[in-house]
Amino acid sequence: MVLRIKLGLLLLAGLDVWLYHLTVYRKVAEWDMQPATPGGAKAVAICSLVLWAGVVAMGRAIAYVPPA
Numbered sequence: 001m002v003l004r005i006k007l008g009l010l011l012l013a014g015l016d017v018w019l020y021h022l023t024v025y026r027k028v029a030e031w032d033m034q035p036a037t038p039g040g041a042k043a044v045a046i047c048s049l050v051l052w053a054g055v056v057a058m059g060r061a062i063a064y065v066p067p068a
Helices: 002-022 025-033 039-061
Strands: none
Touching: 002 025, 002 039
């Protein structure tokens, strides 16, 4: 079960990168002219950090959770 969660989180992390490249990355050149980082970039970054932390946690949990 933990492995399936980890693989699901990996899939979501891949979708997060895809979403980043389709939306936020296209406007990177405009960031130098703005006083702050765009909210979309911050949201994608937070999602990415949470998803990868979950992948690491589930990877560690595989050794301690008995198979269902």
